[in-house]
Amino acid sequence: MTAPPTAALPWATADPYAAALRAGRGPLFLRRADGWLLPLEVERWCAGADAVDRDVLDRCDGTVLDVGCGPGRLVAELAARGRAVLGIDVSAAAVDHTVRLGGRALRRSVFEPLPGEGRWDTVLLMDGNVGIGGDPCALLDRVAGLLRPGGLLIAETAPVDVDERALVEIVGLTDAGGTDAPFPWARLGTRALLRYAQGWEPAGQWTVGGRCFAALRSRSASSSAEPPKRTAVISSQRARNTSAGSPVASR
Secondary structure, eight states: OOOOOGGGSGGGGOHHHHHHHHHTOOOOEEEETTOOEEEOOHHHHHSOOOHHHHHHHHTOOSSEEEETOTTOHHHHHHHHTTOOEEEEESOHHHHHHHHHTTOOEEEOOTTSOOTTTTTEEEEEEOTTGGGBTTOHHHHHHHHHHHEEEEEEEEEEEBSSOOEEEEEEEEESSTTSOOOSSOEEEEEEBHHHHHHHOTTEEEEEEEEETTEEEEEEEEOOSSOSSSOOOOOSSOOHHHHTOOOTTSGGGOO
């Protein structure tokens, strides 16, 4: 799947989204063509990492790429722990917010060239970002190319059993204008994500605080029959590794 340049993506220049991030609050919604609204949790995204977030971050291996990092709470939390982490987002407001929190972030689509391709230990798709691009198979294929063999994907899924693709736009109040053009998005429950994850090794699923998560490992280059035996919790020694070999250091 080939994406347009970052600046051409509706999400990247959506005034309601940028305004909500600057204010640190909503209301903000994804709106389908039929008028159905999905509330976006701006206040939670703009706050610090909560207990559920920290539990997810405890499960991350080594170097971490946060895809669709938003205002950067997860990147900032990992950076504060001394972890090698990079956030990417198509929104300039999101990237600026992440950098102000002390995190490293690039304004980039996941489908554009990225630092450290094929060498990341963990990729995060949090806050519904399994929907990016509206094509789960294309997104999973792209993430597999970003991870090292046997690398870890942690995805937050919808708390309901859903498999939906739609054109959406970002809106503030329901009577306000949205983005200039609708863009494709997907909403997946855990069962749907696992169905699309052909070639991945399931590595766990859990629900906490009303939020649902699934972990997957990419196939090991040495053997597709044996899933990696590493745990998802990284040692403090590995977490402090910020050598020149780190994907974060490569630009």
